[in-house]
Structures are given as C-alpha cells and as structure tokens.
Amino acid sequence: MVLRRRPLLAGLLACGLGPARAETRRFRIAFANLDETPGVTVEGLGFTGPDVRRSFELAARTLPVEMLYFDNAGDPARAIANAEAAIAQHVDLLIEYNADADANALIGRRLTESRTPAIGLVHPLSGAPLYGPDNRGAGRIAGRALGAFAQENWPNEQVLSVLIGDLADAGSAIAERIDGISSGVHETLPGLQFASLDTGGQSVRADALLTKFLQRQRGERILIATLDDLSAVYAKNAIEMNRRQSDCIIVSQGLDRNIHGGASEKKEIDPNNRGGVVLGSVAYYMDRYGYDVLPLALRMLHGEILPPRTFTRHTLVTGANVFREYPPFDMN
C-alpha cells in the first residue's frame, strides 16, 4: 500500500499539484512619497515626486508586489496620517519618504508597535534601514572630475572655481555635496577656493550671476560646479553669451532630464556635443529609486536583515557614457 502511494504523490508533485508549485507570494508594499505636487522638485535636484513614484510603478511591473501609493505632499501631519492608513491596511512593508524628522520619529514608533517593517527613503526613519544618496560622495565625484579636467587641459594656468546653486538651502544634503565637491577638487588642486553664486533656488538666476562673474574675470580658466542641472543649463547659456567656451567647464549634480534629455529632445550631454562646456553631471538616479528599493524590500520580507544604510550608486555621466546610462528610446 505504501509503495503504491509514493509514486502517486510523486506524480502529483511532478504535475505541479503539490506544494512545490505554490504561487510566489505577492507582498503588499506601501510607498509614501515626499511630495507629488506638480512642478515641485525634490532634494535640491531636478527630479520631482512623480519621477520617484513612477520609478516604483515601473519597477513593480515584474516583481511579486502589489503597490499602494500615498502622497505626503510635503506635510508632516499628512505623512503621519498616511503611515497610519498604511498600517490600518495591514501592508507588508512601508517605504517612507518624508523629510520631517519629528514626524519620522513618530511614524517609526507606530511602525514598530504595529510590527510593520519599513525602509526610510533619503531621510532617516527610526528603527528602519535607510536608502538614499551619498551626497558627499557624489559631490566628490564632481570635484575630482573638475580637478582632473584642469590638470589635463589647463596645466600651469590660473584657475578659478565657482559654485552655483541654492547655497542658502539649510538642508544637510546641500552642505555635504558642497563639502564633497571641495574635497574632490582639492585632491588635484589643493587650496583652490570657490567663489559662491547663490541662486536662492531660482536656477534661472545662474545666468545673470555667472554673466556678472565672467565680466569681472577675464583671462582665467574657470571650473564651475553646479548643484542642479537646470543651473548648469543657465550657466552654460551665460558662458556662450559671453563667448567664454574655451575658458569654462561645468560639472553638475543630479543628471535629470534637463541635461540628458531623450533622443527627441535637446541634450546638453550628448556624444555629438564635442567641445561642449558641460562636461557631465553626477547621476543620482532618483527616477530609478524603485528599481533599487523594491528588491531591498523583498529581501527584508524574506527575512534578510539589511545594512543600516544603503547608498544610491553615483557615477559621472558624460558624453562618453550617457547613452549607456540613459538609453534614448525613440529609435524604432
């Protein structure tokens, strides 16, 4: 009797009727986004909340997850309410993107109480692993690129350096990027001081500010670090209008669509832009966060303990690698 039952069981398993063929479990993951208000950019870069959300939507397509989306709308109270809603809906995991430290402390406590696993995005969430940019490291990449460019192209020449961006931003991220840029440049050009041109968050001001600067500085080579890509675009315009293309080089932060564009759009970084003054931009990949964070979430949900902090990959994107990093997709 036993001998007859074993082949039957084996047959059932082979036919896919047994537990070995169980469907992959689909997890319910909530993503509470920082701010999806149209036109509002995040983290001092050119990305928007919808860019970040879209990355989760795209990444989720081929993963065993069901996503729930919340918009914190830049409002701490709403972030708390959204976290409560996610907990009430018994999600398997919450990805919290909220900049307010006090609200994050409260949300962290509520998640711990409800035993809801979580990942903090960009900003620390108590009790949860953090995913986000390495601001200092990204800044250092830009600084090194500027220093290397000066060393290779302008050896033994008078070199100035300029920092352009929202310098008054009180957030630590901006300060870390500036610190990284400075330390990166100093690896090859020790002691080089940066002149600061503060756009006050209005990137368009980069044009006028740099124009005034260029008119005061004649004959020097100028390394320009911009803190966002739109500022880089306006700075480039100022350089071109003042015919200083041979004296200036820009490295930016972010690599958003303002600068890499698509195949149908104007691109500042393009293999065909030989001799362009925008050398490159350090990629933050905020429009690909979902592709990094959802696999981390699944690892957590399968019992793995994540390191306390996971950094986004940063790389300098220039004309040499822009099509590999951001393949244009209108070449059918």
Next chain:
Amino acid sequence: MRVATVAARAALSVLPLLLSIAPGFAQTDCKQVIAPSPFGPDDQTGATNRITPAVTKAAAAEIQTGTATPMAFNLVDGVPLFGTRFTKTILTAVSTMPGAEFGKNKMSYMEDTYLSQSHVGTHIDGMGHIGVLDCYYNQTPMGKYVTQNYLKRLGLENIKTLATRGVIIDAVKVFQQANKLKTNSACRNPCLDAGTVISEADLQAGLKMYNVTLREGDAVFINTGWNDLFQQYPAQNAVYNGGEPGISKSAAQWLASQKVVAVGADTWAVEVVPHEDTTEAFPVHVILLPNNGIHIIENVRTDLIAAAAAQSGRATFFLNMTVPKAVGATGTFVNIEAIQ
C-alpha cells in the same frame, strides 16, 4: 616625389597598426554577441525563409469571404514621427497647365518625389536595422558592409515573400478579461497604458481566446489599443511617442521559439517602453532582429482587424503585404491588409 612616395608608403604601413590599436576600430567578435542563423552562415534573409510554398498555400485557406481589412495608417504630414525623422512628398512634375499637355489627345501627367526616412508610419524593420555593437543578423560584422548610401549585406532585397498567415492577438481583451486593464486617459477607446508589460502568458491567453495555435511561419500582430493615439495625430503625438505598452523580453523569446516570421503591433516599437530594465535599449528588438531574424512591424493599425476578429470569431487571416526591393535599405513603410 621620392620623398612623397616614401612618406606615403610609411603612412600605409602604419595605418593597419593604427587601426589595430585604436580601441574604437576593433572589430567585435560577432560570434560572441549574436546567435548564429538557423538558415546557414551565408543567409541574409532571416525568418522569411520559413514561408515556403506550403506555408503560403495553407495561409491562402484563410481567405473565406475575401474581406480585406486595412492594417496600415495613411502616411501623411502630422503623424507621429521620432527625433528628426520626416516624411514629405513634393510634386515635381505637373502638366495640367494649358499648353503643357502632350499630343493631340492632350495627355497630362504628374509625378512626385518622396523625401522620407524609411522607418516612418506603418513600416517594417529589416535585418540591417538593429545590431549589437557592429554585429548584426547572422553574426555579420556590419562595419565591413556599410557605405554612405546603403548596406552591402542584409538589405531589404533579401526578404522572401510575406504571403503567410497573420494572427491578431487582442491584448486589450486579454487585459480586460483578466481585470487588469489600466488605460491611458488620452485614449478614446480602451488601451493598455504606456509601460504595460505584455507577457508570454498574456499572448497565450489571447491566442486561446480564439482557439489559435501558432504555426511556423506565422506573422503575429498585437492590438494594444495604443493606435487610438496615432489616430489622434498630431494632438496626441507626444503621448504616443512618450512610451508604449508592449511585449516583454520573455514574450519575445517565446514568440521566437514559435518560429514566427514577423511581430507587429500598433505601437512604435512593439516592445514595452519604458523597458522592464530601463538601463537597456530596445532589448526586444535585439532578441527578434539580429538574434532570430524576425522582422518587426511598427505603427500597425490593429483596431479594425481586432474588431473583425471579435465579430467573426476568427483571429487568423491571409497577410497581404509586400516589401519593395530597396537594395541595401534597413526598413520601409508598407501597406498591410488582412484578408479573410
């Protein structure tokens, strides 16, 4: 003179060395990056080798009522184009003016010049369209065969007949039945939204819906509903071009395993955009064209044949489509009809 000759000889002797050490000029080992063709090492034709007389004869059995359903869009100013592509006709000879007519029978005539890129409107991608590095279909090291005007291998003139059976897969119905249709608000009729991945399971569900089993030599067309936006040109061109629903890489592999000769859709690239992996560029194109010799047909008008299939219960038809013998071309606009 002698000095010049010596210098010229020296330059010629150095040139191969320069070419061999310049990283940009190294010829890729195409056997490492492209699959070999099942039709032999000299083949330039690709999957249309599968359309044998028997296949065409069997396809002819699909003609029962003789109804021809259009599957191509009018090629006209304003339709969605990509990047710097253009299409324009110019009348270059007009003899309708009094006195310009010929002969006592007063014959007049007109001619035009087509100034157009080939991959516009409803069009077919040939084997010379897509590669990996400098390697194209059948492990062809394409750098050797590119001239300023045309390709010396893999041109459209190598295509055999496309007189075969066509199959329409209505992905809109599949997604509706599975209760997973997420439409785009710009579509007037239900459509799959940009970025929607059509898997091999979805394709199989679409075939099962009409009790169709794919045969070797079939041409498969997928209705995503996205052509609704094409029909709203130019108002919705940006939405149409901004992304699209389409097949996944594994779905493309599955179609290749079925030995089809062409895959078409009512989208501009057939494959899902944004891609499953956004760091890749057109992976389905790479699977179908260079690695399997399967043509891609884009911007196909699929809504009418999908509607006809829903009405008649028949999702198969005789594919009426011919490709000009454009020597060395990578693609061309085409007209397509589904005859049932």
